[in-house]
Each structure stands twice: as structure tokens, then as C-alpha cells.
Amino acid sequence: MFEVRGFAAPQANAPLVPFKVPRRDVGPNDVHIEILYSGICHSDLHQAQDDWGPGIFPMVPGHEIVGRVKAVGPGVTKFKVGDYAGVGCMVDSCRECESCKRDLEQYCLTHTSFTYNGTEQDKTTPTYGGYSTDIVVQERFTVKISEKLDLKATAPLLCAGITTYSPLRHWKVGPGQKVGVVGLGGLGHMGVKFAKAMGAHVTMITTSASKGADAKRLGADTVLLSTDADAMKAAASSFDFLLNTVPVSHDLNPYINLLKLDGTMVLVGVLTPIDGMIGGALMLPRRTIAGSAIGGMAETQEMMDFCAEHGIVSDIEVVDMASINETYKRLVKNDVRYRFVIDMATMPA
């Protein structure tokens, strides 16, 4: 056991403060990563505020972690010291259940150890996330990152990236398909990049006319304003697939109506209760709504390799560790295009 420098929310709704983060000694299959950058996911804020409580405090947020390998256990085969490595939303799972055997550790039937605000497999030892200088993680729960990519801009791929990549792959999005991405934020901007790179015709569906130009820059073929009733009517029953990244409860019906026969809308942002979904709108024609949570480790590696091949990274703004509480305030105002990333070199001594 050793301690490293980090920032933690000492309790619900309190500002983050410096915190000595305990890390385990490097085991046979562990990778010790010197964290260089840590993305700020909107869920960091929700959990630090205990919106979804009860949270585990003190809480060190951060599950979009990239850095350099500092040491490896003797059983580690994927890395050598000095390689780039990433850690996402999970640091362990039972590795034996049906889901784990299918490389879907996020759906582990026993216990997924989330990267922070979770517990290790003993269901007791708290996990601490990426707002820290170092982390020690099981090799299975790390990914390799190509040297070809801008490292700091790869951090958000570990959550925002895989969360959007996985459903696009699972529902086999590709050429000849009309795909809509609902909501242009951290998730949505990655959804546009991936859907485009997979060969689909991509429409950004947003409430904000001002985001239209940006959406096209990111790769969207067209922009559909969900506030424009005529445009929404003209687009009815025309989409094969919708990736809905909106993180708050909202009326699903206008989007359901955009789906064609056998079209699917996948929710990746909204965790809360949704009112007013019209049953009949799912029936005529036959339409599907589904949910999806991040992706398994093998698929996360696949996504990282896809990003290297297609030159895809996140659009980011680098911030200092000490400014985290101010950064959270900007996040609440959606004053970010499209992901904040903490430069861990700014960690106070």
C-alpha cells in the first residue's frame, strides 16, 4: 500500500479538496499507471453531489484515465514500462459469470467494481478514481493507446467514447443507414464522429441552432432542429437508428416518431424516470427503444484501435487540477465543448 496525491469530495455536495489516495502495491497481474490526464465526465459531478446516492465518501472521481506505465507485475503481457495506457469506468469484475465470459464486464452478474464510488471484488474496499497522480489496475481493465493519437484528447474515449461506440457497433450501424445523434455534448460529439467513421449518413438532432455549424464540423451530414415542428414532421419515420445522449428526462415521443419500421433508439444518457412514452407510437410501425451502458474491455480496446485507425479523439479543453470546483460550475452551465480534461501535471504538491 502506498499513497498518492489526489482530489476528493470529502462528503456529498462539498467542494473537492486535496486528498491522499491509497493505492495497492503492484500485484502479479497489475499495471501501475502514472496518470497524465483525466477526463471530467458529467457523472463525476452527479456522483460528487450524491445525486444518485448513497455515494461512498471521501470520493475521488474520474473514470477517463490515461497515462504512462510506470511498473508492471510479472504476469502482465500487454505493456512494458513507458507505454501509454488507459483505464475507464471499471477496474474489476468477477471474470467468471456469463457476462464476463462474453467480455461484457459492465454487466457482470456478480459485481462490477466501478473505478470510483464503488468497491473492489471484496465489496468492501472503496475504489478511487482518476483525479490523482497514480493508479494500480488489473491488466484486463486497462487498454493500450496508440502513440499516434494526442494523448490528452484520448482520455474522454474511456467513457464518452465507449458509451457511444458500443451501441453503434452492437446495433450494426454502417453504410446505407440514416443515423441520428440526439444531443450535442460530451457523448453526442463522439457519437457523431463514430457514426460518420462507420459510414452512416449522420444527422445531429439538437434543440440549439447555434450548435449546427459545430455539428457539421464534427462530421454530421445534416442538422435537424428538434424545436422545428415542420422539420421534425418531414423527418418522421426516416431514421434507422437514433443514439439518444440527452442526460436528463425528456419527452421521447418526438424522437420515437423519427424512427422507421424496425428502427431503434438507444438511450445512453438518461438514467431517471421518463414520463409519457406513447405505447402506440412503438407499435405503428414496429419500433424499438433500448439502453446501453459503456462497453466491455475487449470492445474498449477495439474502439481505441478504431480511433487510431480513423484519427478520432475527443474535442477537449485542458484544465488545472486546482480549478476543479470552478470547472464543475462551468460544467453545470454546459460551458464546455465538449470535454474537460485535467492535466495531472498541475496536481498541487
Next chain:
Amino acid sequence: MFEVRGFAAPQANAPLVPFKVPRRDVGPNDVHIEILYSGICHSDLHQAQDDWGPGIFPMVPGHEIVGRVKAVGPGVTKFKVGDYAGVGCMVDSCRECESCKRDLEQYCLTHTSFTYNGTEQDKTTPTYGGYSTDIVVQERFTVKISEKLDLKATAPLLCAGITTYSPLRHWKVGPGQKVGVVGLGGLGHMGVKFAKAMGAHVTMITTSASKGADAKRLGADTVLLSTDADAMKAAASSFDFLLNTVPVSHDLNPYINLLKLDGTMVLVGVLTPIDGMIGGALMLPRRTIAGSAIGGMAETQEMMDFCAEHGIVSDIEVVDMASINETYKRLVKNDVRYRFVIDMATMPA
């Protein structure tokens, strides 16, 4: 044009009364069917009351029609005079769009002519349903019925049957799968029979303990009381597929929680807005909700053939035409196991 005897709701919320139903002369591809039995679907009542308005009045309900072929146009190849024939929820569609070409006429992109409370392809001429002695229908929108089956008990197959058969087929229900049917009524009792005949392990999920024995008689392997919190908890994440036949808005979350990873719940009953669906419950693990409406004509024939092969019919109670208003009152009280069928020989002169 000729007139036949029937019953109609003269206006919204009025009792049904005798009505002279206009029928077209038999065209080259038409089949003239002497209606022997007409099932009573709960949607007949909703439409006669104009619950889903605005309805077209006078309205002759009935879309579960079986009878004997009385005459055929020269282009008809499927029938000869004297054969049994059935008509379901549709009597025409554009026959040219992408949906129609895929034999999914119920999802016609131009105009599906529903059997009553609809219009012909001219979008003007009203359609009149099965509470009548005769109907004239395009051959494509008729099905053949095996002489092996009890004819009167086949009538409900034309709506309750195909509505449950189609999603079970589309989502490939079969051996090795754990399937739940939510709600034991006209649709639910057919869902149990079909899912069982397709080889799945079938659970009837009901709020009513009194329906348990009946569910097993119909073929259910087990019964799960949705009011039993412990039993529902024990069954969490264990179903591959749920057929939800509940016809009114209800809390979907208890059923969503029964689905395993990549499990699907298909709604076939509820048309109205549904409140409170928890987005997060669709995500962990990845789960799907979809809707499905009846089935195409080719699939309706396939279902009829499946029924003949497996000896499947509906559980019915035969009623007189003149007692229709009393029968509707019993329907409102759910006093039916599981479908009323009008014996058209009782049509007043």
C-alpha cells in the same frame, strides 16, 4: 353494390343497432365471404365509444372474421366456393411501398385500409367490419382456414392470434428461452399457447392469483404473481423475452427488471402514454422495449397454418348478435375467458 344485415354504432358512445351495411360487388380479385363468426376484440369497444377518436360513424365493428366463401372473382386463385376464409384487421393497403413489398401491409407507408373505422384506398369510402352477414375483400387480405380447426374458435386468431404470434416470431422465440407473458386476457392466452408451441419455457405473469390455474391449463410452465415482491425480486434479470399484453398504461419498471442482458419486452396492448420508465433500468444491463402491431397477411396465413399443425384455437364464449350491448358490458368488467365470438346465424332478420 348491395346491402347486407349488420350492427353499427350510429355515433360515439351509442348502443349498437341494426344497420344495412353496403358491400361492393365482387371484383376480379375479390372474395365474397358469408360471415359465420366474428370475434369481439376489446378495441371494438374502444372504437365504438370513440375512445381513440375521431371515429367514422356509423361504425360496424369486427376484425376477427371467419366464414365460408360464397363467390370469387375470376382472378382469385386461393379459394373456391365453399372454402373457409378469414379476414383480420386490414382489407387493403397500397401494395407497392417498401413495407407492402416486405409483406408488412399493416405498416404500409401510404395507407392501410383497416377493416372498419377506416377508409378504402381512396381514403374516402368508409370500411365496415365483421358484425355483419357478408363481406367482400381483396384476395390478398384473406386467409385460408383449415377444416381441422373448430371454425368459431379460429375467429380471434385474426387479431388476438396474429398480434401475439408475430412478435414471438420476429424476436425468434424458441426452445431454451425463458419467455414471460404479461397479462392473461384475449391476447395473453394466445401468447401462452403460441410461446409454448414454439418450444419456450413459458411463465404467465399476472396480478391475479385466481388466473394461475387457468394459465397452466393453457400451457404455462409457471406462474409469477407481479404483486409478490419477493417472487419478482427472485425472478429479476431472468427472462429472455416478455410479451406484454396489458391494454392500459402501467408501470413498466417491474417488468423491465425481469429482463436479462439483451432481453426484450414487446408491448402489444398499451397504446396510451406510459409514465415513469426508468432510463437506467434499460442500461444496466442492456435491455430492449419494442412495440408490435398485428402482422402482415403472409404471416397471418403462416400463423393459421401453425395453428392447424399444433391444434391451436382461442378459448371462446359464443354470443348472440342481438346481445352485443350486454356483451360489451361484460367485456368492460373483463367477464370473459378469453374471447367473445358472435354467431352470425343469430343476426336478426
